[in-house]
Amino acid sequence: MAMLPEPAPATRELARRLLARAPELANLLRDTIVQNDDVYATTDRVAPEELLRSCRDNMLRSLQSLSGQVPDGDDLFDAARLTARRRADAGFPLESLLHAFRLGTEVLWAALLDEARTSAPDALGELLDGAVQVMQLMDVMSLATATEYRARQSAAQRRDSERRQAVLEGLLDGRGGDPLVADEANRVLGLTSTTRLAVVVVGHAGPSTSPSHSPADALTALGFASQWQLRADREVGLVELGSAPLSRLVGQLGRVVEGKAGVSPAFTGLTESASAYRLAELALDTVPEGRAMVAAFEDRLPEALLAANRPIADRIQEHALGQLLVLDPDKRDLLLRTLDCWFRRDGAATEVGDELNCHRNTVLQRLARIEALTGRSLRDHRDQLLLRLAVLDR
Numbered sequence: 001m002a003m004l005p006e007p008a009p010a011t012r013e014l015a016r017r018l019l020a021r022a023p024e025l026a027n028l029l030r031d032t033i034v035q036n037d038d039v040y041a042t043t044d045r046v047a048p049e050e051l052l053r054s055c056r057d058n059m060l061r062s063l064q065s066l067s068g069q070v071p072d073g074d075d076l077f078d079a080a081r082l083t084a085r086r087r088a089d090a091g092f093p094l095e096s097l098l099h100a101f102r103l104g105t106e107v108l109w110a111a112l113l114d115e116a117r118t119s120a121p122d123a124l125g126e127l128l129d130g131a132v133q134v135m136q137l138m139d140v141m142s143l144a145t146a147t148e149y150r151a152r153q154s155a156a157q158r159r160d161s162e163r164r165q166a167v168l169e170g171l172l173d174g175r176g177g178d179p180l181v182a183d184e185a186n187r188v189l190g191l192t193s194t195t196r197l198a199v200v201v202v203g204h205a206g207p208s209t210s211p212s213h214s215p216a217d218a219l220t221a222l223g224f225a226s227q228w229q230l231r232a233d234r235e236v237g238l239v240e241l242g243s244a245p246l247s248r249l250v251g252q253l254g255r256v257v258e259g260k261a262g263v264s265p266a267f268t269g270l271t272e273s274a275s276a277y278r279l280a281e282l283a284l285d286t287v288p289e290g291r292a293m294v295a296a297f298e299d300r301l302p303e304a305l306l307a308a309n310r311p312i313a314d315r316i317q318e319h320a321l322g323q324l325l326v327l328d329p330d331k332r333d334l335l336l337r338t339l340d341c342w343f344r345r346d347g348a349a350t351e352v353g354d355e356l357n358c359h360r361n362t363v364l365q366r367l368a369r370i371e372a373l374t375g376r377s378l379r380d381h382r383d384q385l386l387l388r389l390a391v392l393d394r
Contacts, residue, residue, distance in 0.1 A: 007066050008130035010123035014115045015066035021111070022063055026056035029107045036103055039096040046092060054083040055104070058141070062108055065137055077144040084148035088156065094149050098142055105138040163188055168229050168238060172199075172277045176270035185270055189227055189238070196241040198249060199264040199276040200226075201284045202257055203234050218256035224249060234284070236277060241266055246296065253294045260287040263296045282307050288394070306393045313393050320383075320390035324373040335373075338366045340391045342378075 007015070018025065030052050034041050040051065057079035064070045075081075080101075087097045112134065116124045167185045175181045186192060202215070214228045214235060226239040241249060246266045253261055262284030264276035283295040286303035297304055306313035318325070324332060338356060342363070345351040349360040349367075356363070367378060376383035 007068065007133050008126055010116070010120070010126035011112070011130045011133060012067050014112050014120065014123060014127060015063050016069065017115055017119065018111055019060075019063050019067060019069070022060045023056060025063075025107060025111055026052065026059045029055040029059060029104055032103050032107055033100050037096050037099050039093060040100065043092065045090040046087070050086065054079070054086070058083060058101075058104060059108070062104070062137060062141065066134065077141060080141045080145045081148040084145045085152045088149045088152035094146065097149065098146060101138060101142045101145060105135065108138070109134055164227055165229055168227050168236075171238065171270055171273035172229070172236060174274035176273045182270045190225075191240070191270070194268055196243075196266050196268055197273070197276070198239050198241055198246060198266050199273065199280040200237040200239055200249075200253065200261055201234050201277070201280040202237070202261045203259055203284050203287075215253070215256045219252065222252045222256075224252065234281075236280075238273065246298075250294050250296045257294060259292055260284060261294045262287070263294060265296075265298050279304075302389065303392050306389060313389075316386060316389050317393060320374060320376060320386035322374045322376075324370065327373070335366055335370050336391060336394055338363060339370055339387065340394075342367060343388055343391065347378075 033051070033055070040046065061070070061076060061079045065076055070076050084097065087094075109131070112127060113124075116127050167181075167188045170176070170181055171185055176185065182193075191197075215237070216226050216228050219226050219237075219239065223242070223244070224239050226237045228235055228237045239249060246263070250263055253263065262280045262282065264280040264283070267273075267276050279297045282304045283297040283300055285307040286300045287293045287295050295303075306316070324335060327335070338352065341352045341355050342349070345355070349363045352363045353360040371377060374387070376387055378384060378387070
């Protein structure tokens, strides 16, 4: 904190005389604040007795400082800091708090001038010359107030964030079925038992150590409130859908998420949070490596079935594709793309050829090659099912 200059003798003497009038000046300051600051005039966050207390304590400290009579061992800024903490705790705006200190400067300066004119006219000139000392005192007190307010506010925000994180972790870990946990979560997160929700899991290339990737702000701007938590190489969000369809959230996530993400079905009731989290993770796991995509669980049920049963999915790959898997990667991928396109085009070889820029006869030759390598017939429904599942899992 900046060192204060020594007040001029005239200022010290006038301030000493005003010490006896500190309660009167505190009442005047309170009235001045209420008359000149709309927030103070209408708020219910600062009780009248609290406002008067802060006016009295800060006025007394100001006069003690100007008169050189701050008691030994006392903190000159204790009243200012206490006022800042109480206003921050009440959620009172800093702008109005600092406005009150500016009004306090006016009241104090007017009282010094009045005292000089009334009882010490010869000191008026010296007081005016030392006006900067009065202003510096009030500036330093305002700075102490603002610094304490912001520190208190930051600490409160950290506590609030930690509490939200703890609540979210409990929900994702399956404790939402406990009525006490659910009640606290609804209160802390601002939810109700009928709030429509979805869980989103965003995958990152490596471990995330900061919330910079969080899409919370972008989603808020798009009308979706959300709470996020970092977990290893992924980030998990609990998103409020409101009345919006899930498809709108999926579409908006595609604009704000880099890489891949999985989205659970919509649900209400916090007891479903943990199961929704698992479904969102499954949806994420259906997205192939290196591909940027937002996957909604209900749009990828077959892929999710495979992702949920990795040993079975691997066996399907081996059993369905056989010798095709041992081809050179370029040849293997060309045949798999052809097979995938053939399934999507419902077996229309001409359309497949148009999509892959080749003749339909080339498509038929590739399909025959696939049947030979896999030992599967594209006319057999069970073989088709195995091949479809194998292609889905690539």
